Amino acid sequence: MSKAGASEGEFDRIARYFAPLAAGLPGALGLTDDAALLDPGPGRELVVSTDAQVEGVHFLPQADPALIAAKILRSSVSDLAAMGAEPRAYTLATFWTAAIDSAWLARFSQGLAAEQAALAILLAGGDTVKTPGPLSFSVTVFGAVPTGKAIRRNGARVGDLVAVTGTIGDAFLGLKLLREPELAAAWGLSDAEADFLAARYWRPSPRLATMVALRGVASAALDVSDGLVADLEHIAATSGVGIELALRAMPFSSGAQKAIAHLSPIDLLTGGDDYEIALTISPKKAAILSEVAQASGVPITLVGRCVAGSGVMLCDEARGILPIPKTGFRHF
Amino acid sequence: MSKAGASEGEFDRIARYFAPLAAGLPGALGLTDDAALLDPGPGRELVVSTDAQVEGVHFLPQADPALIAAKILRSSVSDLAAMGAEPRAYTLATFWTAAIDSAWLARFSQGLAAEQAALAILLAGGDTVKTPGPLSFSVTVFGAVPTGKAIRRNGARVGDLVAVTGTIGDAFLGLKLLREPELAAAWGLSDAEADFLAARYWRPSPRLATMVALRGVASAALDVSDGLVADLEHIAATSGVGIELALRAMPFSSGAQKAIAHLSPIDLLTGGDDYEIALTISPKKAAILSEVAQASGVPITLVGRCVAGSGVMLCDEARGILPIPKTGFRHF
Numbered sequence: 251m252s253k254a255g256a257s258e259g260e261f262d263r264i265a266r267y268f269a270p271l272a273a274g275l276p277g278a279l280g281l282t283d284d285a286a287l288l289d290p291g292p293g294r295e296l297v298v299s300t301d302a303q304v305e306g307v308h309f310l311p312q313a314d315p316a317l318i319a320a321k322i323l324r325s326s327v328s329d330l331a332a333m334g335a336e337p338r339a340y341t342l343a344t345f346w347t348a349a350i351d352s353a354w355l356a357r358f359s360q361g362l363a364a365e366q367a368a369l370a371i372l373l374a375g376g377d378t379v380k381t382p383g384p385l386s387f388s389v390t391v392f393g394a395v396p397t398g399k400a401i402r403r404n405g406a407r408v409g410d411l412v413a414v415t416g417t418i419g420d421a422f423l424g425l426k427l428l429r430e431p432e433l434a435a436a437w438g439l440s441d442a443e444a445d446f447l448a449a450r451y452w453r454p455s456p457r458l459a460t461m462v463a464l465r466g467v468a469s470a471a472l473d474v475s476d477g478l479v480a481d482l483e484h485i486a487a488t489s490g491v492g493i494e495l496a497l498r499a500m501p502f503s504s505g506a507q508k509a510i511a512h513l514s515p516i517d518l519l520t521g522g523d524d525y526e527i528a529l530t531i532s533p534k535k536a537a538i539l540s541e542v543a544q545a546s547g548v549p550i551t552l553v554g555r556c557v558a559g560s561g562v563m564l565c566d567e568a569r570g571i572l573p574i575p576k577t578g579f580r581h582f
Numbered sequence: 583m584s585k586a587g588a589s590e591g592e593f594d595r596i597a598r599y600f601a602p603l604a605a606g607l608p609g610a611l612g613l614t615d616d617a618a619l620l621d622p623g624p625g626r627e628l629v630v631s632t633d634a635q636v637e638g639v640h641f642l643p644q645a646d647p648a649l650i651a652a653k654i655l656r657s658s659v660s661d662l663a664a665m666g667a668e669p670r671a672y673t674l675a676t677f678w679t680a681a682i683d684s685a686w687l688a689r690f691s692q693g694l695a696a697e698q699a700a701l702a703i704l705l706a707g708g709d710t711v712k713t714p715g716p717l718s719f720s721v722t723v724f725g726a727v728p729t730g731k732a733i734r735r736n737g738a739r740v741g742d743l744v745a746v747t748g749t750i751g752d753a754f755l756g757l758k759l760l761r762e763p764e765l766a767a768a769w770g771l772s773d774a775e776a777d778f779l780a781a782r783y784w785r786p787s788p789r790l791a792t793m794v795a796l797r798g799v800a801s802a803a804l805d806v807s808d809g810l811v812a813d814l815e816h817i818a819a820t821s822g823v824g825i826e827l828a829l830r831a832m833p834f835s836s837g838a839q840k841a842i843a844h845l846s847p848i849d850l851l852t853g854g855d856d857y858e859i860a861l862t863i864s865p866k867k868a869a870i871l872s873e874v875a876q877a878s879g880v881p882i883t884l885v886g887r888c889v890a891g892s893g894v895m896l897c898d899e900a901r902g903i904l905p906i907p908k909t910g911f912r913h914f
Contacts, residue, residue, distance in 0.1 A: 283734055283804075284735070287727075289627040289729065290621070295609070295619050298722075300674070300675050302720065304714075308711065332616040341630060376632045382638070384713065395619075400617075473616060488614050
């Protein structure tokens with residue numbers, strides 16, 4: 251763990267709150283060196299992804315530090331899932347405000363420890379600095395894939411089917427509920443449904459086992475962070491295809507189905523923070539999806555197909571192609 | 583390059599200003615995927631280090647973006663040098679303020695391109711987000727070492743000699759000059775000396791070739807970011823030795839020698855931002871240092887020795903052990 255600008259108090263903090271998170275990863279060197287050592291192992295290459303997150307921009311301010319830990323680590327690990335990689339390690343750059351105290355750090359590091367155990371990932375290093383700005387993080391995650399087997403965005407072909415894991419729009423609705431709790435009653439949600447949607451915002455579920463099983467099967471994949479339509483546009487653009495989505499095929503949770511009566515369903519496809527996987531697959535291989543869904547316990551739903559052309563079109567049986575008012579997610 | 587929260591304008595920025603920086607690194611995947619692929623190669627392991635830097639905390643505000651690019655990339659690569667690793671790639675998380683415009687980005691990316699060429703490193707990915715706080719960065723650098731050959735901090739033994747590369751205190755003085763230009767005249771510096779010190783602040787020189795040559799030779803090493811005394815305390819603590827430094831042996835540049843008449847020399851050993859390497863070496867191997875210095879064109883100076891005990895002591899022939907008023911560097 252590099253320590254430019256760290257005060258002695260920060261060394262103590264690293265030893266107390268962060269070094270335990272690196273136990274079990276020999277290459278982390280106990281967070282006492284300038285760098286960590288990573289080896290993907292024979293026949294494997296390392297998958298690396300860096301995310302940046304800012305309080306009040308990427309997550310709600312003044313939240314439970316354990317929830318912040320969950321959101322920043324899980325959303326970062328989702329990038330590994332998208333490529334079919336197995337998590338190994340992460341580094342964490344933290345920009346602390348003056349408000350960060352020992353109680354906050356204890357709760358945050360407990361949260362990281364719990365998420366690490368759930369995700370099978372360990373801390374390899376990082377840096378802690380002070381900022382006069384908002385609490386911010388950069389997480390760099392490391393995973394391993396057999397060499398040449400990472401699932402890319404550019405492999406979709408005309409005729410491929412489009413599928414998504416889990417349900418779409420829950421986190422968008424969860425964020426709305428967290429900001430306006432009275433909406434739960436307005437939408438007619440049970441307490442369990444409201445809690446589920448909020449949890450989907452704070453604790454996304456990287457679809458790791460599902461996507462490891464789909465290495466060599468899916469033709470393209472990515473994780474949905476900016477909204478399903480906006481993210482599928484990246485597969486369309488890099489693969490050189492158009493994508494037609496069927497609105498009525500979309501998988502929505504029970505809470506989302508109730509909320510949709512009060513919103514446009516398109517809002518759920520253009521909201522963000524799903525961290526589900528959108529993927530494409532040859533029709534010849536599509537039968538594998540139900541096997542993988544069953545084995546990994548995560549539903550996979552066919553929602554569209556790749557066509558000649560470009561861009562993403564949303565289709566409705568009754569109304570034909572629907573206009574999409576916005577495709578990029580603005581967090582707040 | 584993961585793009586959570588990026589607007590379409592930011593995708594354009596990535597394609598225009600950052601994708602060219604990844605050309606030549608196949609594993610960067612053109613910055614179009616969720617993650618990048620890295621392979622250290624057979625018999626090698628990957629060395630990984632993450633740094634965080636904040637405008638106004640870690641570098642002077644309102645600076646030429648090319649200088650900011652130089653400082654953040656060079657100081658990060660210095661961590662690879664410390665471990666004897668060869669640079670391969672880096673990811674960059676950027677927290678942009680509203681003031682960042684196309685002209686700024688053009689200048690910044692030109693600066694990165696120039697530094698990449700000098701350091702033999704390529705961009706592998708990253709993330710760009712907006713912040714209401716100060717301009718901030720997190721750089722994660724990747725290097726390769728033969729497996730098991732990374733130079734650690736914990737290998738110093740009683741009786742080992744202590745050496746430093748280059749000269750010490752230049753960046754500390756350069757920062758003082760940049761903030762109070764009138765000091766150049768007060769210290770009696772030539773224009774060339776003043777420019778040299780300022781350049782040492784903005785463009786540190788990772789000692790890559792020197793440290794690759796010292797793999798298997800140096801018993802411990804680290805890069806000096808927080809001040810020579812504070813950083814050597816880490817070698818002392820992790821290796822379980824004490825360190826005696828000889829003040830009169832310290833290598834100072836001609837400008838620093840002039841400035842010292844107006845300051846305490848101890849300020850130069852407790853200032854920061856040197857990004858020189860402090861290392862320990864068995865006396866039996868010390869003859870190699872002059873060969874390596876000559877081959878790499880970087881002076882290496884013996885400045886102390888490891889003794890039984892703990893901590894770092896600064897010794898003066900006339901006055902004995904000197905008190906060290908502060909050992910941690912506070913940037914501003």
